[in-house]
């Protein structure tokens with residue numbers, strides 16, 4: 225790139241000669257920071273196990289990346305924060321009760337198979353954390369679906385297991401779900417704050433929203449994917465989610481499960497979503513539609529993970545077909 | 560005037576204009592020797608019409624225009640031709656130059672003056688402009704005479720004078736507008752007359768209120784509007800300027816004249832006036848010498864052909880820690896390998912960056928597909944995709960993504976968190992594929 229003239233010490237490189245201060249590291253660390261509120265809520269509701277599980281998965285992700293890169297003779301990129309982010313996201317996608325080998329195996333799998341074998345950051349096709357969750361769900365289906373009551377405030381778990389709101393909704397219906405919380409407003413409140421069963425980081429919609437707004441304010445993510453994703457889910461839930469048509473409760477579906485975590489933090493993963501904003505809207509709608517197909521008519525109570533992974537496959541295609549608006553394009557056609 | 564106009568997308572780099580914005584233009588010392596390249600413009604190089612040993616005067620024709628898109632060159636000093644050979648140029652390439660040793664007298668050749676310049680026939684004005692070697696002074700150096708001779712089917716209805724000066728650091732156009740507003744307006748009126756148009760515009764970025772005020776005053780009572788433009792790069796690119804002022808979109812791969820507009824830089828307008836009124840060919844221009852790496856930043860009237868090293872020493876020389884010397888601005892200028900290259904008609908600035916200002920671009924990483932480059936590309940391209948295709952050498956696919964609409968403004972590289980050399984990728988792909 226840049227070359228230096230030994231005599232006069234001048235550096236020669238291609239324009240431009242100034243750049244803004246943004247770097248991959250700064251972006252990745254900011255996303256890590258944006259997940260902090262959700263992490264704090266996870267610790268609040270699920271106790272020290274939240275620290276244990278996410279800590280293990282972060283550690284495993286960072287060490288795997290470091291030694292993999294050393295092994296193939298490349299400089300280690302762990303300082304760019306992306307391995308930490310993968311580990312953190314994977315940790316937040318796990319139930320509090322998982323045994324120690326699950327976060328470790330998950331991180332090892334995603335960093336080696338999903339990230340490094342595809343060529344490292346920038347080349348992976350699938351969102352690493354979600355691939356990890358899918359892999360773990362298939363390998364250890366039992367351990368991955370044991371949910372604890374989130375009652376323990378910063379303390380250890382009382383080992384009462386329960387079902388996630390979406391699980392209850394699917395198996396036993398809305399009245400039962402409302403009854404579980406007390407009344408309807410308690411239910412919404414529980415979902416906003418995170419006082420429900422579920423993966424560590426997905427339960428508190430409010431905490432996730434705070435982090436997401438921070439990322440939007442810094443323009444690290446834009447509204448296109450989250451809004452189209454959430455909007456599609458709400459629309460489907462309203463139209464098809466109740467008795468007959470146009471009778472469903474969109475809020476339950478929007479606030480529960482991994483939707484906020486998925487829509488704000490994983491569907492927006494740069495590498496695995498389309499780059500063109502218009503294409504991102506299509507991507508978001510696709511994610512939302514598939515999520516609801518699975519939730520309403522599929523075999524699982526939750527559909528965000530498969531929806532995003534499926535849409536990841538389409539991202540390259542969307543980028544090829546949806547181009548940004550070329551300056552001067554309209555008039556060219558007229559001529 | 561009260562509107563602030565602009566185009567879509569673009570970037571907001573730090574401008575750093577305060578280094579030189581208040582500094583009046585000073586006359587640079589007469590160079591002892593000038594290297595005058597035969598090709599300082601887009602198009603065919605001029606053909607030398609002097610031989611080694613010939614005595615020449617300031618302003619004398621030494622290279623003849625060789626084709627429709629070409630431009631003549633003139634001696635910028637009086638003295639003797641001592642060499643005609645290839646020398647390194649500020650574009651990074653080598654090119655034929657006529658080397659003239661100054662006799663220190665600065666004896667001018669006889670210029671044909673036209674005190675009644677406004678009554679000249681348009682054809683005559685065109686001829687004078689062409690023979691004076693006037694080219695676009697904004698950087699691209701497109702021969703002005705060619706722009707004044709559009710094909711018959713292109714009806715031109717407006718001329719825009721480009722005073723945006725959107726490149727950070729540069730203040731050459733700014734100073735001209737403050738110091739010579741009346742002359743610029745006369746130049747514009749001559750251009751309007753030549754093309755038979757009744758609408759004239761002057762577009763200036765809002766960060767130059769004194770230039771806006773000066774130009775407003777100079778145009779009062781004439782069919783010319785001064786427009787304040789948002790401070791945004793690349794506001795001064797022709798297509799963006801036309802979009803901002805006339806809300807017309809030049810078709811992709813097209814030219815301003817396709818939407819009935821001709822754009823000229825403020826320096827060019829001044830050169831037109833001086834050529835038509837006083838018969839003076841283009842032999843000097845205002846250059847901004849700036850950056851944290853130069854001892855005494857300022858704006859200077861410099862003879863074409865003066866070595867950059869000569870200009871730099873007149874500005875106190877390089878500071879300790881100067882790491883990069885750029886001909887032009889930081890967004891589109893050329894980094895110099897040696898300082899013994901001449902100032903040419905298109906040299907708007909000499910920027911000396913210190914190690915503090917310089918952001919290393921030595922290593923870059925893969926595209927993380929963040930989309931930031933797409934959000935800023937003024938041409939509405941997908942620079943991410945183009946850079947990846949170029950990187951993987953899938954050159955034949957770049958046409959599908961409108962590679963040749965890229966004008967290398969560098970906005971995409973400016974925002975790229977992976978520090979990718981985007982402009983290099985674009986140039987590589989262009990050199991490897993057909994438009």
Ligand code: SF4
Pocket residue numbers: 935936937938939940941942964965966967968969970971972981982985
């Ligand atoms: S250099 Fe080309 S691709 Fe990049 S922003 Fe400018 S016009 Fe767009």
Ligand code: SF4
Pocket residue numbers: 499925926927928929930931932933942943946971974975976977978979
């Ligand atoms: S700004 Fe850089 S990293 Fe981001 S999409 Fe463009 S080329 Fe890729």
